[in-house]
Amino acid sequence: MYYVHSQYPDVTLSRRVTELDIERRALWAGLICSLFGLVVGLIIFAGERPPLFGDLSVGIVSAVCGAVSAGASSAYAFRTMLRARETWLKRIPAWRQMVTALGLVLVHVASTIMIMLVVFHLLQQAFYGLHLDVLAGALAVSVSTGISAYLSLEATARINAESLSVVLGIFMCAGVLISMLLAEDQNWWRSMFSSLGTTQAGMGSFWTFNLTLVISGLVLAAFTEFLTRDLVRLAQTYRCRPALERYKIARMVRPRPKLVRWCLLLVSMGIIGIGLVPFDVAMEVHSAFVQMVSVAMIFLLLGTIVLLPGYPVVFHLLSYAAIGAIWGAFQLWNQWSYYNLTGFELSVVAIMFSWISVFIRTTSAMTQDRSEPRTTHSPSELEKAKKKPAAKGD
Template sequence: MNGTAARIESTALVVAIVGFAAGALTGLLVFHGGTPPLSGPGSVGTLTTFTSGAVGLCVFVAGYVLSSGRPGREWRRTIPLWRRIVDIGALALAHAAVAMLAWITVAFVLAHAFIDAAIYSLAAYGLVGGGAAATAYLVFLSASDMTTSRLATVLVVFLVLGVLSATLSESDPHWWQTNISDLGVDKDFSGAMFDFTMIVAGVLITTLSSYLTSDLEASPLTRRPDGTPDPAARRHAAEITVGLIVLGLCMAGVGVFTVDLHTAIHIGVSIGMVIAFGYLVIRMPRLEPRLPRPFFLVGFAFLAVVVAAFVAYAVGYFYLTVVEIMAFALVFVWLFLLIRNVAAAASDLAVADAAAATPRA
């Protein structure tokens, strides 16, 4: 897809129309002219949720593959095929899951706003089609213009919604008195959702490392003042990539190795996440010294808070769940800040280089 932004928008509208047709046809086949409820089993909300998830999954794969031919995406073809397949799969699953969680929430809210309301058949077909169309449109635009910052946003939204869904569906109301990993122990929706969220989020972090590496290699941060590549800066960028990959694999390991069946490995990968985060924070001033100083200070502050929280847990002041939630939140906030600061620093250097290259009158 080598077209302009207007062409991408036009294509997204066509995809939305196809999505509407698919959703409406699904509603026709499932409801057979009945009057389904808004929420619950056999409802408009349930069908919209699953239809939108399937549409989002297919649309993302198509949009992402088509966009790989656009200028600036050449680096994607340098990644091994198996890695590209994993990256696309994780991104597609994340978009589909966000769409499903969003629609099931909307259905739940509407069902409580319109209690005992039944939907006539034509309206039901339209609602399912409309949900699929909106999902197709938004997912296609996201896939067609996937950037590092957008990927980070998808990652955070997916992680928050996934973990929140697991907590709300947990059968034990006092799960938080042990640790957050207990959510992945139950063999029900809560456990499956938590493990799925950890695995996909972990893979997304490794995908994020590829995007961030591409941004660094294309930016003045990895070049000398004369514009030639700086080998030392490239090595530093590679070290950041490795650190993020380790962080992502450890997070995925939390979902793969549940605390009830693989206790030692589960604890090991959990600690590995904190170690990888701490390593990146401590090394970042040397790896990317041209990033803003406040970013380094914030990173050290976050790391100090995480360490202090673990100490508070060790002396019995905090539940482990509180410590884990704080650590997760600070790690992802730091990742988001890293991406924004890399982009800002690269932009400032590019402007400065352009100004220096402009001849003065």
């Protein structure tokens, strides 16, 4: 506990970087990167009439330029703004800062590529056969690149545990959905969920699915740093309930941010391992990573009442309900054959991410409540106190 507390001694936000600073720098990033996209488009499309999507198209060039701009803007925002606003980031070890930065940068790069390709593919379907001239194509790349840089810088500079969890959920869902659509084997779902990450499903599905898992694991590791900071803030203000103080065992139970952090890190490492080692490459290693994720999550769910005292009772009940739901999903697959292995895996993933979402929102709400000053006076009493003239000698 002391090790974790010593890394997060400052729980206040620095005011050196204001909201106006972020907006101004984001606009500059968007302007500079839009000029970069314009120049690249004019060079690549010289003498060509590019389509919206396909080989050497506006969509492909926009995806590449947008990814470069999004990655550079996100890295700049992390280095110069996020670390200045969240001063505790400077106090964690350098390698953990690197992992956090890498997760944030890669998720913006990958999200930009996916969004660009999907949008321009849909536009090509809507405007079938349309080809642009050099200027129009370069301007489209310029606009796409500028927007990517602007949004990435804004998102990174203002990131927190709650917003990062939303990014993680959307990115994972989008990546898995795209890998499903790219799967050449339309019957992939008849075997198991991880078959999307095999070469038999097609190279498009193989790369999309596995890269989604690897980047999601890195984002989860980055998210763990922000969540741990919030848990430490709660641990510093934790007080045992008066009704339980007479029980010695209740007084010994304290919040354990470090154990929660290690559980989530094991989950993130397991997800990265699942993406790096598809089951058709080394099935035993792949299964070991799956078991690592499962054990870490089950331990976290079972131990919430000990690891996270002070949380609402309904949250602990929900944690045990999640375990019951997982057991029920297993029985539906193993005993009653209601669905196949893919259905069971999708059910477990949905249950786990639903619980994580509730965990994050509950932690965020508790952190905000603890940070706000409280008063025992009603609003009317406060108004009377303001109007009351000060006594002589005050």
